[in-house]
Amino acid sequence: xxxxxxxxxxxxxxxxxxxxxxxxxxxxxxxxxxxxxxxxxxxxxxxxxxxxxxxxxxxxxxxxxxxxxxxxxxxxxxxxxxxxxxxxxxxxxxxxxxxxxxxxxxxxxxxxxxxxxxxxxxxxxxxxxxxxxxxxxxxxxxxxxxxxxxxxxxxxxxxxxxxxxxxxxxxxxxxxxxxxxxxxxxxxxxxxxxxxxxxxxxxxxxxxxxxxxxxxxxxxxxxxxxxxxxxxxxxxxxxxxxxxxxxxxxxxxxxxxxxxxxxxxxxxxxxxxxxxxxxxxxxxxxxxxxxxxxxxxxxxxxxxxxxxxxxxxxxxxxxxxxxxxxxxxxxxxxxxxxxxxxxxxxxxxxxxxxxxxxxxxxxxxxxxxxxxxxxxxxxxxx
Amino acid sequence: xxxxxxxxxxxxxxxxxxxxxxxxxxxxxxxxxxxxxxxxxxxxxxxxxxxxxxxxxxxxxxxxxxxxxxxxxxxxxxxxxxxxxxxxxxxxxxxxxxxxxxxxxxxxxxxxxxxxxxxxxxxxxxxxxxxxxxxxxxxxxxxxxxxxxxxxxxxxxxxxxxxxxxxxxxxxxxxxxxxxxxxxxxxxxxxxxxxxxxxxxxxxxxxxxxxxxxxxxxxxxxxxxxxxxxxxxxxxxxxxxxxxxxxxxxxxxxxxxxxxxxxxxxxxxxxxxxxxxxxxxxxxxxxxxxxxxxxxxxxxxxxxxxxxxxxxxxxxxxxxxxxxxxxxxxxx
Amino acid sequence: xxxxxxxxxxxxxxxxxxxxxxxxxxxxxxxxxxxxxxxxxxxxxxxxxxxxxxxxxxxxxxxxxxxxxxxxxxxxxxxxxxxxxxxxxxxxxxxxxxxxxxxxxxxxxxxxxxxxxxxxxxxxxxxxxxxxxxxxxxxxxxxxxxxxxxxxxxxxxxxxxxxxxxxxxxxxxxxxxxxxxxxxxxxxxxxxxxxxxxxxxxxxxxxxxxxxxxxxxxxxxxxxxxxxxxxxxxxxxxxx
Numbered sequence: 001x002x003x004x005x006x007x008x009x010x011x012x013x014x015x016x017x018x019x020x021x022x023x024x025x026x027x028x029x030x031x032x033x034x035x036x037x038x039x040x041x042x043x044x045x046x047x048x049x050x051x052x053x054x055x056x057x058x059x060x061x062x063x064x065x066x067x068x069x070x071x072x073x074x075x076x077x078x079x080x081x082x083x084x085x086x087x088x089x090x091x092x093x094x095x096x097x098x099x100x101x102x103x104x105x106x107x108x109x110x111x112x113x114x115x116x117x118x119x120x121x122x123x124x125x126x127x128x129x130x131x132x133x134x135x136x137x138x139x140x141x142x143x144x145x146x147x148x149x150x151x152x153x154x155x156x157x158x159x160x161x162x163x164x165x166x167x168x169x170x171x172x173x174x175x176x177x178x179x180x181x182x183x184x185x186x187x188x189x190x191x192x193x194x195x196x197x198x199x200x201x202x203x204x205x206x207x208x209x210x211x212x213x214x215x216x217x218x219x220x221x222x223x224x225x226x227x228x229x230x231x232x233x234x235x236x237x238x239x240x241x242x243x244x245x246x247x248x249x250x251x252x253x254x255x256x257x258x259x260x261x262x263x264x265x266x267x268x269x270x271x272x273x274x275x276x277x278x279x280x281x282x283x284x285x286x287x288x289x290x291x292x293x294x295x296x297x298x299x300x301x302x303x304x305x306x307x308x309x310x311x312x313x314x315x316x317x318x319x320x321x322x323x324x325x326x327x328x329x330x331x332x333x334x335x336x337x338x339x340x341x342x343x344x345x346x347x348x349x350x351x352x353x354x355x356x357x358x359x360x361x362x363x364x365x366x367x368x369x370x371x372x373x374x375x376x377x378x379x380x381x382x
Numbered sequence: 383x384x385x386x387x388x389x390x391x392x393x394x395x396x397x398x399x400x401x402x403x404x405x406x407x408x409x410x411x412x413x414x415x416x417x418x419x420x421x422x423x424x425x426x427x428x429x430x431x432x433x434x435x436x437x438x439x440x441x442x443x444x445x446x447x448x449x450x451x452x453x454x455x456x457x458x459x460x461x462x463x464x465x466x467x468x469x470x471x472x473x474x475x476x477x478x479x480x481x482x483x484x485x486x487x488x489x490x491x492x493x494x495x496x497x498x499x500x501x502x503x504x505x506x507x508x509x510x511x512x513x514x515x516x517x518x519x520x521x522x523x524x525x526x527x528x529x530x531x532x533x534x535x536x537x538x539x540x541x542x543x544x545x546x547x548x549x550x551x552x553x554x555x556x557x558x559x560x561x562x563x564x565x566x567x568x569x570x571x572x573x574x575x576x577x578x579x580x581x582x583x584x585x586x587x588x589x590x591x592x593x594x595x596x597x598x599x600x601x602x603x604x605x606x607x608x609x610x611x612x613x614x615x616x617x618x619x620x621x622x623x624x625x626x627x628x629x630x631x632x633x634x635x636x637x638x639x640x641x642x643x644x645x646x647x648x649x650x651x652x653x654x655x656x657x658x659x660x661x662x663x664x665x666x667x668x669x670x671x672x673x674x675x676x677x678x679x680x681x682x683x684x685x686x687x688x689x690x691x692x693x694x695x696x697x698x699x700x701x702x703x704x705x706x707x708x709x710x711x712x713x714x
Numbered sequence: 715x716x717x718x719x720x721x722x723x724x725x726x727x728x729x730x731x732x733x734x735x736x737x738x739x740x741x742x743x744x745x746x747x748x749x750x751x752x753x754x755x756x757x758x759x760x761x762x763x764x765x766x767x768x769x770x771x772x773x774x775x776x777x778x779x780x781x782x783x784x785x786x787x788x789x790x791x792x793x794x795x796x797x798x799x800x801x802x803x804x805x806x807x808x809x810x811x812x813x814x815x816x817x818x819x820x821x822x823x824x825x826x827x828x829x830x831x832x833x834x835x836x837x838x839x840x841x842x843x844x845x846x847x848x849x850x851x852x853x854x855x856x857x858x859x860x861x862x863x864x865x866x867x868x869x870x871x872x873x874x875x876x877x878x879x880x881x882x883x884x885x886x887x888x889x890x891x892x893x894x895x896x897x898x899x900x901x902x903x904x905x906x907x908x909x910x911x912x913x914x915x916x917x918x919x920x921x922x923x924x925x926x927x928x929x930x931x932x933x934x935x936x937x938x939x940x941x942x943x944x945x946x947x948x949x950x951x952x953x954x
Contacts, residue, residue, distance in 0.1 A: 003827030010824040021812040044387050230466070237464055238544060241386040248387055272811075279808050282769055283822035284797030284873065286790055287434050295438075348388060348460060351453055355391035355446075362442060363398055370435040378764040380808050381881050420786060422771055424727055430788055509791045 008296075011289070015296045022273075029265055030305055036258045037309025037357050038316070040251055042325055044349050045317040047244035049341040054236045056342070058229060062117075062201030063210065064091075065227045066217060074225075076196045081221060085202060088216045090209045093119060096197030098185050102178070104150070107139050113189075115182045117201065123164075125181050130160035135175035137165045150178075152188045160184070247325075248356070255356070259364040266298075266368035274375055281377035290373035298365050302358050310353065318343040388457040389539050395450045396532035399443045406436050407525035410518035417518075419510045433514075437502060440521075444495035447528070451488050452647075454535075455638060458485075469550040471635040476548045480538035487531040493658055494524050500662030504675070504682055512672035551633030555618060567632040569619035571712045575705075578616035581609045582698035586691040589660070596667050599683070603664010606690070610657040613697070617649065621701050624708040649700050656693035659686045716743040716766055716877075721775030721785075723761050735761035737933035738775070743910060744926070745876075747942075748903055750919050751912040753930035759912045760881055762930070766910060767879045768796035797822065801870030803880040807862045809854035815841060815865045816850040823872050840868040860891050867898055878902055880911045884918055896921045 019026050066085065068077040077096065085094045099114035116123035116131070125131055130148055142148050142162050150158045166177060186192065204213050214226045269277075277290055285293075316322060318341055409432060418426055458471035458481075468474050475481035498520055505513035554561070557568035588602055614634065622632050625642055637646030663686040671679040723736040736758045743749050743766070751759040764770040765777060768784060771792070777785035784795050801822075809818045819837040841850045844864040849857065857865060863883075870878055878899075884892045892915070899909055900923045911918060919927050925942040928935060 002829075005827075006829050007825060007827035009830060010827075013830070014821075014824065017813060017817070047387075234464055234466075234544060245386055245390060248390055275808070276810055279804075279810060280821065281793070282802055282804070282808075283869065284793065285822075285825055286793040287431075288438075288790070289825045291434060291438055348453075348456055351449070351456075352388045352391045355395060355449070355453065356387070359394060359398055359446065363402075366439055366442065367435065370438065374431045374434065376770065378761075378769040380804055381760050381764055381769065419788065422773070422786060427771070427789075506790065509787060511788060 007289075008292070011293045011296050012300070015293055015300060018276075018293075019297060019300065025265065026301065029262070030301055030308075032258060032261060033301060033305035033357075033361065034309040034312070036251075036254060037305050037353065038312045039254065040248065040356060041310045041313030041353055042316050042322060043244055043247045043251065044353060045313055045345055046322045046325055046341070047240050048346065048349055049317060049344055051237065051240045052342060052344045054240070055233065058233055058236070061229050061232065062093075062097075063203045063229050064201070064213065064217075065097075066200040066202070066221065067225045067227065068196075068199075068221075069223055069225050074199075076191075076198065077200050077224075078196045079193060081196070081200055081224075084220055085200060085217065088213060088220070090205050090213050091202045091217075092205055094200065094202040096200050098182060098191075099198050100189065102150075102153070102188075106151070109136075109139060109176070111136060111176050111178045113178045113180065113185065115185050116179045123179055125163065125179055127181050127183050128159075128161060129163045129181065131164045131166065131177075131179040132162060133166045133175040133177040136178065137162070148178075150188070152190075154190055156187070158184065158188060255360055259360040262361050263364040263368060266365040267371070269368075269372050274372070275380065277372055277375045278377055278379040281375065282380045287373050290375075291369060294365075294369040294373060295362075298362060298369070302361060306354060306357065309357075310350065314343070314345065317341065386457075386461070388453060388460075392450055392454055392457065392535060393539060395446050395453075396535045399447055399450075400529045400532035402439045402443045403521075403525040403528035406440055406521055409436050410521040410525075413518045414515060414522075417514055419514070440502075441499065443528070444499060447488070447491050447495055447531075451492050454485065454488055455635070459635065459638060464544050465546060465548050467548045467550055469636075470633060470639060472551040472554065472633060473548045476554070477543065477546050478538060478541045480534050480541060484531065484534035484538045487527060487534055491524075491527055491531050492654065493661060494520075494527060496655075496658030497662045497665060498524060500659070500686065501665060504666055504679060507678050507682065508672060508674040510672075510674045512674050513669060516669055551631075551636060555622075555632035555634075556630065557632075563618075566615050566618045569615055571620035571623070574616040574620040577612050578620070578701060579698055581612060582694040585609055585656075585660070586694040589663075589687040589691040589694070596670065599667030600664050602687075603661050603667065606657050606660025606664065610653065613653055617701075620712065621649070621704055623712060624705045624710050627708055627710045629710065629712060645700075645704060649697065649704070652693040652697040652700070656690045656697060659690035659693065663687055663690065715745050715780060717741075717778040718762075718766070719776045719778075721762075721765060721772045721777060723758075723765055723770065724773045725761075727773060734933055736765065736772070739933070739935055740775075741928065741935060741938070743908070745908045746903065746906055747925035748899060748909045748911065748923050749926045749928060750924050751910065751928050751930060752914060752919055753936075754914060756932075757930040758933040759930045761933075763879060763881055763910065763912050767800050767802065767877075768792045797825065797873055799875055800877045800879050801873065801875040803866050803870050803878065803883050805882040805885055807866035809857075809862060809865060809869075811853070811855045813854055814851050815846060815854055815857060815861070818854050818865055819869045819872055821872075822869060826873070837868070837872060840871060841865070844868050859887065860894060863887070863891060863895060864898070871902075876908060878907050878909045880909070882912055882915075884913065884915045889917070892917045896923055899923055 066077065066081065068075045068081070079096065082094055082096055085091055095118055097115065097117065099112065102111045102113050103109075104111055116125060123131060132142070132148060136148075137143070140148060144162055144165055146162050148160045148162050150160065152158060160180065166175075180188070186195075204210050210228055210230070214228065217224060217226050280290060280293075281287070316324065321341070413429060413433075416425055417429060455471050458474040461474045462468040462470055465473055465477055468477070475485055498517070501513055501517050501520060505511050505517050554563040555567045556564060585602070585605060588598075588605075617637075618632050618634050622634060622637060623629050625637060625645060626633075634646075636642065637649065638644065639646075663683050666679065666683055666686075718739055718741045721736060721739045721741075722734065725733045725735050739758075739762060751762060753759045761770075765772050765785075768787075772785050775785065776783060779795065779799060782795070784792065787795065809815075810821070813821070816834070816837055819840060820833050823833050823836075838847075838850060841847060841864075844867065846861060846864055846868070849861055852861075854862065854865065870880075880899075884895055887895070896918070899911075903909060903923060911924075913919065918924070919941075925940070927937075927939045927941055929937045929939070
């Protein structure tokens with residue numbers, strides 16, 4: 001074992017020297033390899049960061065949401081639904097929610113207008129007050145204590161005092177948020193209390209009973225669509241994985257091109273290199289020693305490319321907000337002037353990344369490596 | 383179909399492995415027909431040179447397969463949130479009928495890979511490559527396994543339907559239920575622990591001190607394979623509850639979760655490795671020492687046995703540690 | 715002793731450009747002597763050297779090293795035999811460019827898995843013996859001809875082989891370096907090494923360190939002369 005280790009140490013030592021001796025070619029290989037890993041890593045890092053953000057945001061979502069459907073489309077829920085639902089055993093904190101979207105022509109951005117849920121005391125707003133996401137604060141250049149002017153769709157001007165600006169941490173879903181009181185909300189969109197709510201939220205005491213509760217709701221309110229938090233979570237996970245997968249599949253083309261490039265570079269052995277391998281074999285290296293040395297060469301290049309590529313991708317996604325990829329993966333996020341993602345990278349992602357990049361490279365170089373290694377030792381004497 | 387990066391990685395690994403295994407099997411046929419170590423013919427020299435390529439490719443595939451096994455389980459565990467009812471890898475594996483077979487065949491690939499590598503090592507020690515035929519005949523068994531594993535994984539992943547409601551481990555691994563999992567959980571914990579510890583001790587002792595008989599050695603390999611299954615059963619019926627500190631949770635997969643400090647990997651790794659060593663050593667004994675390896679083979683087998691013994695003791699030690707650390711008392 | 719029995723080596727066997735480089739050669743090479751293979755280029759002497767040195771396998775025939783049949787070994791074990799038995803000195807020395815003198819000397823021992831420190835110490839001691847202590851960290855392409863020659867000899871000795879094989883070692887060397895080379899061979903012979911040299915350089919085969927001259931032509935052996943015996947005979951005549 002010690003001999004084996006010592007031999008590997010010698011081989012690595014020799015390989016490092018050999019890599020440095022052919023700087024030009026190897027740097028080129030390293031650069032292309034790093035670029036590939038950078039692209040793939042950026043996609044997976046961004047994907048998981050978005051997933052993480054979405055999940056974090058969902059922590060505040062109600063366990064069960066009930067929506068009214070008219071002609072298969074989402075419609076306002078009648079106010080008496082709240083009463084009907086409160087008869088279900090196990091359902092708690094039933095409350096109607098009011099939320100909607102509003103296009104602000106002044107700055108050309110979409111806002112999410114919402115009445116804060118009754119239980120969120122730290123988000124409570126009174127008449128004439130507003131809590132806004134930091135993106136809107138930046139866009140409209142208002143500070144806490146200042147006033148936000150909004151022109152309603154019907155043309156009325158609202159003057160709202162900004163009592164709080166939401167921090168950036170769960171940026172993705174709160175940046176465009178405008179929280180106002182129910183009275184203001186109804187006045188803004190011309191809704192009467194009889195019109196009801198956007199949807200109705202409730203919680204379930206025992207999470208095992210969610211399916212039962214959902215069943216009861218659909219029985220009491222046949223036109224309702226019931227969405228559980230688990231459903232949304234699963235959909236998010238699906239959507240993100242799927243998008244990530246699509247992007248990766250597209251990058252597979254790049255990966256194939258890279259494998260061909262690696263194969264080509266490994267096959268194009270210079271006369272100098274062939275002579276070198278001949279010398280090594282003549283003085284006592286065995287074919288498997290040369291293969292091991294060459295695999296170390298590939299392994300070292302892989303390791304460097306992996307470290308550089310993954311580090312660059314980390315910086316790209318978490319320091320530079322994935323500026324190169326954001327439009328593809330975020331989809332809806334054109335509105336966000338800036339957002340920063342919580343840096344989360346897990347082991348599984350890194351292992352996956354290693355699999356996807358190192359396997360094609362190693363396989364592509366295997367035959368050329370072997371061809372080089374079976375060089376006849378007697379060429380040094382010819 | 384779920385289009386997920388880890389799944390893509392696993393499918394890539396499976397496809398690459400299958401291609402290499404098929405190519406290796408075709409080469410194996412040529413070796414079995416034409417190999418003649420005493421000949422200096424051009425064909426023999428070509429075959430010899432090609433064994434370097436095939437061996438290297440197989441080594442890479444085998445390392446990849448071992449990593450893939452870990453990735454497979456880890457990914458299945460993570461995907462549990464996608465499926466209603468799943469709480470760990472087991473639920474994900476049960477989403478369709480291909481999951482469990484894919485997993486078991488993957489374990490088979492792991493063990494046979496390891497045995498092949500040990501055989502290959504022994505073969506390369508002898509000046510006349512004494513085990514070459516055996517080695518390549520073995521490959522003809524190994525290749526279908528790898529291809530089966532690849533096909534099962536493709537079927538499993540292509541048919542992953544997020545709408546399926548699956549069962550979680552606490553439903554399958556209950557003594558009250560029916561089926562193999564339930565039977566495994568229902569095993570008497572006292573008996574299970576006796577088998578686990580005495581088995582590990584016995585195997586370690588035999589591996590250390592039975593350098594003599596060839597057939598005893600073969601038996602030892604068989605015992606190693608048998609103990610593997612018994613030890614897994616013992617983990618399910620007794621060790622798992624100790625780790626979870628509840629008498630009713632028997633799942634062998636939840637052990638791998640981060641909230642239990644990945645103790646499962648620590649427990650399974652020595653067991654898997656020791657089993658592979660025992661099987662390899664037993665197979666070498668069955669093949670018998672050829673003339674060119676009269677001295678080196680027994681020494682090599684002794685090394686394998688020693689390593690296996692140390693790993694069995696490590697396995698038992700870790701199992702004991704989980705019991706001592708636990709607040710649960712199963713046996714009065 | 716190395717014994718060749720009816721050894722034939724065909725390059726590109728089975729193809730239209732097949733060449734019989736060595737044709738049915740039987741030969742014995744004694745231990746602890748200096749044997750020179752002589753002949754014009756294309757005579758097959760270098761090919762014969764690759765067969766003796768386990769760098770290639772004969773197409774036909776057998777080669778024995780002492781009592782060990784080495785011509786039929788698989789490549790892996792042939793390499794093993796080569797590594798522990800033979801030290802090579804190539805034409806133009808074939809040092810690896812970009813590596814230091816010290817690293818070049820250490821190279822043949824890498825596969826043995828000797829610890830780095832021990833190996834380095836051994837290589838440094840060898841270089842010191844050849845008067846290269848000050849130059850051992852120099853890149854090999856920056857060494858002078860004489861220095862490169864001594865590094866090549868040191869490299870041949872690192873695994874302490876019983877046999878030294880040199881292929882046209884003095885081609886393109888000036889007289890001073892040829893003399894130096896002959897002196898090194900004399901020292902090695904004295905230390906009990908067996909030496910085989912191919913050369914068409916008269917300065918080599920006229921050297922008094924040579925014991926036996928094998929002359930080759932067209933893959934055959936023309937003659938085997940025992941030079942040391944001849945000299946001894948001449949000396950006796952003179953004394954008488």
